[in-house]
Amino acid sequence: MTHPFRTAAVIGAGTIGLSWTALFAGHGLTVRVSDPRPDLAEAIDSALAEFTPHLAAQGVNTDGLADRVHLAADVTEAVRDADVVQENGPERVEFKKELFAQLVRETPGHALLLSSSSAIPATAFTTELEDAGRILIGHPFNPPHLLPLVEVVPGERTTEEAVQAAVDFYTAVGRSPVVERQEIPGFVGNRLQNALSRQAVYLVQQGVVTPEDLDTVVTHSLGIRWATVGPFLGAHLGGGPGGYRHITEHIGKSMQQLTLGEPSQDPEDRERVVQAVEKAYASTPYTDLAEARDRRQLAVLSALEDNRPNQHNKEN
Ligand SMILES: NC(=O)c1ccc[n+]([C@@H]2O[C@H](COP(=O)([O-])OP(=O)(O)OC[C@H]3O[C@@H](n4cnc5c(N)ncnc54)[C@H](O)[C@@H]3O)[C@@H](O)[C@H]2O)c1
Structure with missing residues (x-):
């Protein structure tokens, strides 16, 4: 081969x-x-x-x-x-x-x-x-x-x-x-996506946020961070000089006590979320939304390429 x-x-x-x-x-x-x-x-x-x-x-x-x-x-x-x-x-x-x-x-x-x-x-x-x-x-x-x-x-x-x-x-x-060394259902990426999507639907069903506001929360915080560092390096940095060990012992305990809840699978509850998402986005043509997504994704890729880890040090 x-x-x-x-x-x-x-x-x-x-x-x-x-x-x-x-x-x-x-x-x-x-x-x-x-x-x-x-x-x-x-x-x-x-x-x-x-x-x-x-x-x-x-x-x-x-x-x-x-x-x-x-x-x-x-x-x-x-x-x-x-x-x-x-x-x-x-x-x-x-x-x-x-x-x-x-x-x-x-x-x-x-x-x-x-x-x-x-x-x-x-x-x-x-x-x-x-x-x-x-x-x-x-x-x-x-x-x-x-x-x-x-x-x-x-x-x-x-x-x-x-x-x-x-x-x-x-x-x-x-x-x-x-x-990936085990054939776990959903592999890794979709399992992570699924965990976040389930919580997103739960929060909309509970009336905590609208779909647009939830999307803003992600694109203006976690999305930007996760394009630069993954969850583990992000947490290691979030722990300050004490790193991942410190954040695990310090904030980790209270985070583990959160009860996340699961979204309702009741057809009416699911339909309400579908309608809320359609209300937010369905009036804009699909091709416009996809074009904007692709253009912005390309901009992120280009910025990441220009700022690879250690590149700054190498250039100086
Ligand atoms: N769409 C996604 O976001 C996504 C992401 C990652 C992986 N995948 C995987 O990629 C695969 C394709 O998904 P998709 O979203 O492109 O589906 P799709 O429905 O857009 O495309 C499937 C294509 O297969 C063709 N097809 C049907 N019978 C065929 C045959 N006998 N020989 C050749 N082609 C045939 C269909 O005509 C169709 O064009 C799936 O296994 C899916 O799980 C999809």
């Missing part, structure tokens, strides 16, 4: 697959895309038109990007000469079982086989396969051409060589892979 990554197959070209397509082609790979959707050509054209400027803003040389993207008639054609396959089809275990059995049969033996799945671990769709060693999860955050994290999650039978190859591959396309 020390093969260079020259040709990628993208299977499933919805929200995630189209974004991977642009990213891989932006980093010089030939990309073969397969999806039964009848509008595949138009979907690729419009995704490349939208995403290419995002990649250019991240310093990617986008010359000839579109020429490296090819529509495949079917999965067989897409994967025939692939060095790496990124699967982004429906989130159904039966679909993944069938598809990965086909990939094992039809890809070159060195090809790395990656699934974007958010919730189905590789072990769930590889137990019946003979050649499961090169299959694992590469779970992105949406959209993967902007958000750098990829959670690399091996299944029970994935080889260490394939894990390292996945890390090498995602690093080569400018991502930040993190290897």
